Amino acid sequence: MKLSRTDVMLMAFCTGLIVANIYYCQPLVILIAQEFKVSESHAGMVTYLTQAGYALGLFLVVPLGDMFERRKQILIITGMAVASLFLAAISHSFLLLQIASVLIGASSVVPQLILPMAANLSSDEKRGETIGIITSGLLIGILASRSISGSIAFLWGWRTMYFIAAGICTLLMILMAKRFPLSRPSFKGTYTELMASMWHYIKTEPILREAAMINFLAFGVLSAFWTTMVLFLANPPFNFQTLQIGLFGIAGAAGALAAPLVGKLSTGSNPRKNILIGLILQALSIAAFYYTGGQLYLFIIGIILIDIGQQAIHVTNQTRIYALIPEARNRLNTVFMSVSFVGAAVGSALGLWLWDSGQWPLFCFGSFAIILLNISIYKFYNNKFER
Template identity: 80%
Template sequence: MKLNRTDVLLMAFCTGLIVANIYYCQPLVILVAREFGLTESHAGKISYLTQAGYALGLFLIVPLGDMFERRRQILLITGMAVMSLLLAGFSHSFFLLQIACVFIGACSVVPQLILPMAANLSTDEDRGQTIGIIMSGLLIGILASRAVSGSIGFIWGWRSVYFMAAAICTLLLFLMAKRFPTSHPSFKGTYAQLVASMGHYIKTEPVLREASLINFLAFATLSAFWTTMVLFLANPPFNLQTLQIGLFGIAGAAGALAAPLVGKLSGGMNPRKNLIIGLALQLLSIGTFYFTGNHLYLFVIGIILIDIGQQAIHVTNQTRIYAILPEARNRLNTVFMSVSFVGAAFGSAMGLWLWEKGQWPFFCAGISTVILLNICIYYFYRKKLKV
């Protein structure tokens, strides 16, 4: 079966709505802190616990897509996501909410099952553009989730966000059951052999190693920003409410518009050039954040730059690893995305730590160092790799 345009758009739609589950919590940190009597930085744990859960799900669940039928796996995991979201909504202790957040993250890996499915059903010429379109849906989901979460949380409370998400995933279950194609897994070994093979690919595939390292630090950068910006905007001189903070997620939608173009360019002779462009945009964005002062228009420009930069890095790297071994795309994606979201969890924790140590200026200095380290990794691999 070959994907048509409608199939690709449907996959992008489902990907965006499911990945949003990971990010709903970020604008809600202030509301959660107030209800449970916590400091905002302590309540911020739900951000990196959700991302850590996602990394766990990537490592334990996504490889099974090479071993079992993907459509059935997607429906099962989405059903578990519904139960996890309901658990968060009914949580009456912060401890239980933290547990629910780990499960929400682990059960929100469905986009990483959809992407290899789409890659397998695409031609070599269309694969980069297909991945770019689905990644657009993913990024729109990430960014819109913050705006929606902030608005709904402000009006009806943070619990209503999780109940809404559970309802959305329930509707998606029926849609995906009706429209998604069945797949034919290629791996015939045991689960232990499946996991062991990922270690082999790490050792033997330098493109996978470089892409994973760069994505680790790029995700850390982006996640640190989105976690810490809530505290930055909620404190003087801005003193913004959850509703207002959530709306800043809309500014990053420009990055989603860049994804199909990046995907198309990633199919060229030397897609690595997109990586240095993305890293440069991330570094430039931190400069605008540092000089924001009372000028929020600079802050908005920085959001646009950091998200376009992230798209350039992520879509390019994902297209590169899908071209390595078609029969092992789920396992390659597992390594790549597990490392990426460990980076996201690390970035959230690091952002909170930098904020506590020196507020916004210290945060900007610390994140700039991370981006410069990433640029060093890029140039280290420059002579070894051309793709």
């Protein structure tokens, strides 16, 4: 069957609400630190543990989409997310919350099963646009989750957010069971052969290697920002509370509306140029952050730029890898997204370290250095592909 516009919008809706599970914790760091009597930077561990869990789930679970029926797999994993979110909500110690955070990340990989399903059911000429629309839903979910989480935590406490998220995922399970199409796999081998094939693709597909490396660093910069900005805004000169910090996610969500346009452009004759544009936008965003001072308008401009830049990089790279080997889309996506979210986890940890070492200025210098490294990788592969 082919996807209708309604199917695509439904997938974008589910993708955004499920991926939000990974990011609800970011505005909650201050409140978690206060309840468990740990430092704010130590409480920030829940952010990169959740991302590390997501990377683990991507590596171990998502490849199975090429082996088993995807709708059934999506429902089972969403059920695991419900249990993990509930565990976080009732955590009586910081250690238990850390364990729950890893499990939440590992069970929130459903968007990376939905995207290959959508790619398989889309025509070649519509694939980039479809991926762009669903990715737009994903990005809006990521960014709006911070505003929602900050607001709910301010009014009713941080645990309430996890209870609500568990309820949302329960409702989504019912909706997906009724509306998602069956998606039959093409791989007939064993799990060992399935996993081994990914290493073969890494060795033989230079586009996959380039896309994964660039996304590793780009996600690292983005994640470092969203983790560190909580500390930046909670301290002088702003001294913002959780509710106010969460509202800055709205600026990023506005930038996410560019994803469908990027998806259309990524099916053009030279989609790689979108990657360079994205890297330049990320660099401009860091400049805006550095010069923010007490001028919040620069900070908001920087948020919009960094998120549009990330979309240009991510949607373009994902569309490029889906075009490589249609019957292995889940495995290609596993390599691509696992590397990306390892980058996100490393970026969160690095952002906290830069903050502890030199506060906001050192974060900006470190992030700019990573972007320059990413541009160098882009140029290296540009020369390689031209030859």
